Amino acid sequence: MTQTSSHGDTETRRSLFKISAFSVSLWLKRILLWIFPLTFLAILFFYPLSKILALTFDFNTLTSENIQLAFDVLRFTLYQAILSTLLTLLLGLPSAYLFARFDFRGKALLRALTAVPFMLPTVVVAAGFTALLGPRGLIHAIFPLSSFNFIGTLTAILIAHVFYNTTIIIRVVGNALSSLDPKLEAAARSLGADTFHVWWKVIIPLLRPSLLASSMLVFLFDFTSFGVILLLGGSKFSTLEVEIYLRILKLPNLSLAALLSVIQLLCTLIFSILYTRLVSRSTTQLAPRPTQQRPKTFQQKLFVTVFAVLLTAFFLAPLSALPFRSLFRLEADRGQRGEVQYGFTTDYYTELFVNRRGSVFYVPPIRATVNSLTYASATVILSILLGFPAAFALAKPTRLERILDPLIMLPLGSSAVMLGLGFIITYGKWLTLPWLVPFAHTLVALPFVIRTLQPAIASIPERLRQAASSLGASPFEVWKNIDFPILRRATLAAATFAFTISLGEFGATLLISRPEYPTIPVAIERFLSQPGGLNYGQAMAMATLLMTLTLASILLIEKFRLPNSGEF
């Protein structure tokens, strides 16, 4: 593309030849980049989904009554998703800044902590929030006069969404912020810009791709929210996904479910196209400059302290209910229960290792842990292998990518229950193959991996690459010294997403369930399905195990971040 043709006929011909050879190799490269991700999506997503929709969709369901229902539900779905996304940004952006710019004690742990909710089953999160904010929760115990109701309100839904998704903003925007040169801010300031202007005119525009990518992920998660709406929102609120679930499993009306699924898919497609348009207009190429410092000025110290405490409180308070409940029997709050002993106990943990009822479906905790870790590791490898080529192609978009880009996000915006049915009618008995589980998890993880890698790849300065190669660096050396330092950070963030998504995923595991391969979330669900203090305690113990495991895994993954920069 930068060929010059000033040396006569032969040169011109040669460069013409070069151009066509270049475009052929370009196309070959594009095909190579896309073939595996697209085949994967075709087999696991497009084919089963179109098959089930073709089977269940019926134009006769397009009655005014149904359309009215769909419209009402869509309105609330959008409303809560937009509100949730804005609130998540409100907490996420300063947090991303905190982690990207400052060094403080306990930073690694706090960063890991913010990712923990991402994999916790909704039942467990609901239990945590109830223990804190419920009618007999901690807050109520401290302020007995407050008679506010948390569970069953829109507030509960919004807070839970922020709780779940803030980590997306922290990780995706945080990565971009860490490679933003603080000299730019300093320059703007020395030219007289105040903090607001520095953010508004300098930082936000530079962060645009990662801001859009992460907001889009958060928005889609909120848009297709299901467990949070059902469990914390009570019965008054309903999103498209909840309605689809109801029509498929409870009030069987598959054609109405299909109609709602199609609407949900179309919306996702529209959002994704808008997103692609917005992103394509802004690519910022930046040199990586790891710049983290201990807070120096008073303002900085105040900011770091306030936000670190705020984040710790917000994430730790609901989560701490789980280990607490797994180790303590609750106080006797009334008479009559004298014979029951209260206080500290490790029984719930020891009991995990006993198959007291000799059940076929007993889940040994070690096996559940091993299964969960195996699935999660396989998901990481699979989604990174598939995500890298796609992200590379998307980072330097041609016309092909403009078309493919929005399609990548569709798995996040389609109904999991509907897709599950598609799996069943398409793959039937194959569904019992345990290795399908990481494939299903990868379907959810892939959009995350791609959207995390894509802005990072796009931000690699082309001029640095060109300079390096013109100075005689081999492609490998270019990759090692320029691409790799930027991508390492993004790759680790992507791996963390894939890992936590797989650890906490529950639906696919159930869909492809064979009792021989239970995961930890499946085990939690089993305990909670029967009455009795021991069952509740064991569910909490299992959830604590899951939390610890995630925390340890994230810390381990993040240990690999930039070991040379002395970040740790």
Add this chain to the structure above:
Amino acid sequence: MKRLLLLFILLLAACSPQATATPQANEPPSAVPQATVPPATEAPTSTEPQTLTVMTHDSFAVSEEVVKAFEDANNARVVFLQSGDAGAVLNKAILTRDAPLADVLFGVDNTFLSRALEADIFEPYESPALQEISADYKLDASNRALPVDYGDVCINYDKAYFTEKNLAVPQNLDDLIKPEYKDLLVMENPATSSTGLAFLLATVAYYGDTFTAYWQALKDNGVVVVDGWETAYYTNFSASSGKGPQPMVVSYGTSPAAEVIFANPPITDAPTASILGMDTCFRQIEFVGILKGASQARQRALAEKFVDFMLSQQFQEDMPLQMFVYPVNPNAKLPDEFTKYAQAPEQAAKLDPDLIAKNRDAWIQAWTDVVLK
């Protein structure tokens, strides 16, 4: 990155799922470990074990030794496919009617029975074991769906709460709308929970066409609605470990027994009990059927044996403590905890499955309009 990859590969290699099809009995080492090892000496003469796939809901449970007894007696290997709750399982079975995922389906209850029969997914099978079973449970005359167990959805109450407040325990549905019980009951949404649906059906059976008026009154009296049993019991109910705000919950007649069995440390009296007045509880009966398409004679014969086995005394006596349901086989003896703490109503509410199938959606809609809007 390399180190990371290496770590993952190592992890993968070290811990590929090591489960076996039939999990080995997890007994303490003292209990003769040889007994659980498949006898290798027998293998050369006998043929490969025949696999039987049983599709069921997530609440299904059975003892290892009971399954093993069946497997040993029939040289079979039983694979259980748990596919969600009862409604999800049925829907999946109907969708895959042409290429069934399993040979046998267990877990269709009387609220879904007509739907299963209309979709024609079962083959009739007149098990000899049916002779002993009371006609009360046999809802399908052509024996495509055979009754296995029953249980009652009842309101559980927190005994301590009522004693402490010196409040009389409500006796029946009529009592629940009295002002002294305002804000005391939590129930499941019938649209999302089969437990909630059973409670709604109890009121339909009792009040007939005026059931919506009852629900208006119950709503005015502050009934709390949540999505499902887990939330109702563990988050809202005051006598469970969740220590919620409501001292009454729509649960099961056997839940008090489970509270004793799963107490830690052991207790001698249940902290909860059920309200057992006339027509206050709704009876759920669960059925098993052989799925159409298990056409091979050999497979069909094994499926029949499994159905017989589910109705046999051994399986029926194992059920109560595994799934907290009652056996339909009159010869099955109930465990002590059941006779002591599980309570059966004097007369449970019943509705004709055809009537339920026809009106279920309309009733749920009517309920939603009154209670949730």
